[in-house]
Amino acid sequence: MAQEPAALNGPDLTQGIPLAELADGGMLVGHAGGEQILLVRRGAEIFAIGAECTHYHAPLVDGLVVGDTVRCPWHHACFNLRTGEGRSSSATARSSWARNGISRR
Amino acid sequence: MKPRARIAAKVPDKIVIVGGGAAGFAATDGLRRAGFQGSIALLSNEDAAPIDRPNLSKDYLAGSAPEDWVPLRPDSFYSEHGIDLRLSTHVTGIDARSREVVLANGDKVPYDRLLLATGAEPVRLSIPGADQPHVHTLRSLADCRAIIEQAKTARRAVVLGASFIGLEVAAALRARGIDVHVVAPDKIPMERVLGPAMGDFVRALHEEHGVVFHLGNTASSIDGNEVTLSGGGTLAADFVVAGVGVRPRIELAEKAGLTVDRGVVVNAWLETSVPEILAAGDIARWPDPYLGEMIRVEHWVVAQRQGQTAALNMLGNRETFTDVPFFWSQHYDVQINYVGHAEKWDELTVDGDIAGKDCLLRFKRDGRVLAVASIFRDVESLRAEVAMEARAVV
Numbered sequence: 001m002a003q004e005p006a007a008l009n010g011p012d013l014t015q016g017i018p019l020a021e022l023a024d025g026g027m028l029v030g031h032a033g034g035e036q037i038l039l040v041r042r043g044a045e046i047f048a049i050g051a052e053c054t055h056y057h058a059p060l061v062d063g064l065v066v067g068d069t070v071r072c073p074w075h076h077a078c079f080n081l082r083t084g085e086g087r088s089s090s091a092t093a094r095s096s097w098a099r100n101g102i103s104r105r
Numbered sequence: 106m107k108p109r110a111r112i113a114a115k116v117p118d119k120i121v122i123v124g125g126g127a128a129g130f131a132a133t134d135g136l137r138r139a140g141f142q143g144s145i146a147l148l149s150n151e152d153a154a155p156i157d158r159p160n161l162s163k164d165y166l167a168g169s170a171p172e173d174w175v176p177l178r179p180d181s182f183y184s185e186h187g188i189d190l191r192l193s194t195h196v197t198g199i200d201a202r203s204r205e206v207v208l209a210n211g212d213k214v215p216y217d218r219l220l221l222a223t224g225a226e227p228v229r230l231s232i233p234g235a236d237q238p239h240v241h242t243l244r245s246l247a248d249c250r251a252i253i254e255q256a257k258t259a260r261r262a263v264v265l266g267a268s269f270i271g272l273e274v275a276a277a278l279r280a281r282g283i284d285v286h287v288v289a290p291d292k293i294p295m296e297r298v299l300g301p302a303m304g305d306f307v308r309a310l311h312e313e314h315g316v317v318f319h320l321g322n323t324a325s326s327i328d329g330n331e332v333t334l335s336g337g338g339t340l341a342a343d344f345v346v347a348g349v350g351v352r353p354r355i356e357l358a359e360k361a362g363l364t365v366d367r368g369v370v371v372n373a374w375l376e377t378s379v380p381e382i383l384a385a386g387d388i389a390r391w392p393d394p395y396l397g398e399m400i401r402v403e404h405w406v407v408a409q410r411q412g413q414t415a416a417l418n419m420l421g422n423r424e425t426f427t428d429v430p431f432f433w434s435q436h437y438d439v440q441i442n443y444v445g446h447a448e449k450w451d452e453l454t455v456d457g458d459i460a461g462k463d464c465l466l467r468f469k470r471d472g473r474v475l476a477v478a479s480i481f482r483d484v485e486s487l488r489a490e491v492a493m494e495a496r497a498v499v
Contacts, residue, residue, distance in 0.1 A: 064487040073483035074440075076406065076431045076490060085138075088131075088409045088428075 013037055013048070022046065027061045027070075040065055040081055047081035054079075054086055117217030118143040120419055121206055123196050123357065124222035125149025126158065127405050128386030130177055131412030132220050132419075137186045141420055146189040146214055148196055148206070153246040154180055159405050161249040162270050163435045166277035168253070175246065199361035201379050218381050218419040221358055221369060222412060225351035225387040225403055230265065234327030239344040243270055244351070252346060256281050259343035263287075263332045265324050267294035269434045271348030272311060276436045278346075279314050286340050287311070288319045288332065299441070299478055303466060306459045307436060314437055351403060353388040366390060368401035373425040375415045383419060385411035393446065394427050395493045396475065400446055404432040429493040442486045445476030445493055457482070465489075 010030035011017050022028050022041045029038055029051050036051035038060050049070065053060055058074040065071075068081045078087040120136060122129045125147055133147050149155070155177045157165075164170035183190040195209040205213040227242035229235065241252050252274075256262070262278050264271045267289035275285045291297075293304035294311075308318060324345075325335040332340045355365050364370040364378035368390035375383045375391065386408035390401040410428045417424045430446045439462055447468035457464035465479040465486070477489040 062483065064484055064491070066487075066491050071487045071490075073487065075433055076442075076444075076487065087413060088406045088431075 008034070009036060013039070025065065027065065029059070029061050038070070040070060042068065042081075049079060049081055049084060053077050116141070116143065116420060119146075119215055119217045120144070120220070121146045121148065121214055121216035121218075122220045122222060123148050123206065124220075124224050124386070125151055125155045125190070125192070126222060126224045126386060127155075127408035128222035128224070128412035128415070129220070130155035131409040132222065132385065132416040133188055133412075134178075135413045135416030136419070137188070139417060139420055141416075143217075144189065145187070146191065146216075147183070148191050148194045148208070148214070150193065150195050151245050151247075152193045154178070154183065154190060154192065156246050158244075159433075161246065162243055162273040162277065164277075166243075166249055166253065166274065167280035168277075169280065196357060199357055199382070201361050201363075201382065204381070216381075218383070220412075220415050220419065221377070221382065221384040221388060222386045222408070222415075223354040223357060223388055224408075225353045227347070228350045228352055230324070230327075230347050230349065232324055232326050235347070237327065237329075239342075240327055241344065241346045243274060243346060243348065252344070255344045256283055259283055261286070261341050261343050263324070263340050263342040263345045264348060265289070265332075265345060266348040266350070267291055267318070267320070268348045268350060269295070269432075271346070272307065272436060273434060274346050274348060275311060275316050276314065279311075279316060279437075284317075285315070286317045286319060286342075288322050288324055288334065288340070290321065290323050292321055294318070294320070298443075300453045300466060300468070302453075302455060302459055303441070303464075303478060307441075309460075310436055310439060351387070353401070353403075355388050358384065358388065366399070370399070373427075374418045374423060375411060375426055376418070383415045385415045391426055393430075394425075395429060395496055396446060400430075400448075402430050402432075402446060404430055406431045427494065429490050431490060439480055441478060441480055442483070443476060443478045444486055444490045445474070447475035450475060 008031040013030040013032040024041055027040050037048050038051040040047045053072040055077050058072050060070050063071045063073040069078050071078050122132055156175050160170055196206050197209050198207040205215045207213055227244050261284040264275050264287045267287055275287055278285050293301050294308050296304040322334050322336040324332045326333045332342045353368050355369055358369040359365050369377055369384040369388045371377055371384050371389050371391050373392055375385055377384050387403045390399050393400045407430050414424050414426045432443050434441045450468040450470050452469040454467045462480050465482045467474045468476040479486045
């Protein structure tokens, strides 16, 4: 569970990434503002959400994207990519970070 | 996932939740997150604020989780969110006509909507000696702390029952270096739920970690430091933990005249036979859309999800509960994930290698997958859940 933050993984998302690095349906972990962020691309939309499950901090990138949700690989918590709202697995907590409409250049 | 709930035009002012477990907490949290501004009384018969109960038989019992992992929220959460959390509070009755719950001290708490989330309680042994202080069950934080305290000076423990709780306790006590003997009537642990092959694997896994099984056997009595087996012989035990199942706490619902059938019967919105009273969690028997049957389960995740759905519906929404049951069980470095619900099956298929800890088992009836159990196949487990959500053939 809560660990002291280690070095941040992945690209600094505030600098932007080439769109080609995020395939349609794909997930990518980067960081912004000192937090690990999961990007998810669904067609023309790109979502950003806290990269860890609010329950036991599982890496959501190892889970499954279903519609506009991402499912946690460990205990099947379900987060709405648009709102960060969580369903179950003590994930009644809201993900700390949910954004959509990530700008594309 | 559903969009944020809208609050119906006619909102209740007073919501009372009986039970401070997974369902009760999730409902409380869900109400405030949906924007409910009326009063919430959360009445819990436990002496601790809502906790991460699965941890009590897993990491926390094993000594590998710190204290601050146990509360679901800090104590300050309840006052900050205007939640009237009352601990060690026993509800003795419900007056459905005057819409009040009655407490053991005679106080009455009025409600506009009531959620029953009273959970389950461990089945107590009825054998001679079972009422001694070194004979434990495990449900509450107080139960867990009592076992931990005893484990500090103990060398040998006997676990009665090869249930999920029984075997998780066995694994946790092995992590504390305690000799563990498991006594259970089953021939193969967990065979009824997981089938013979996975049951054999679970047994072998525990044996590799030093657990000694006494299967096809039961305890006939317990004295100071010995457990006598019905099959003959005795086992030394500094303490005993019984994990022989739980029973849903449905007495309040029964006394209130709600429809019960081996649980509190609810509709797809989790309403009982009295619509302003809802039920969620271990006590609720609900119509499962995938199976097309009324089912009741005792899973943490299901209780949370039902609590969330009940919260929205107490505010006048009409959310049907359609989530597929899920639980996980931890044994040493192995996590077993289980999706769906198969009380009985007529066919069991195995993909992969159970002994190699890389497998997915499908429990089928009449050719249809009712449940999937897996080890280290997380994405496949999620896919199985999604397929059942879509009511597709898995």
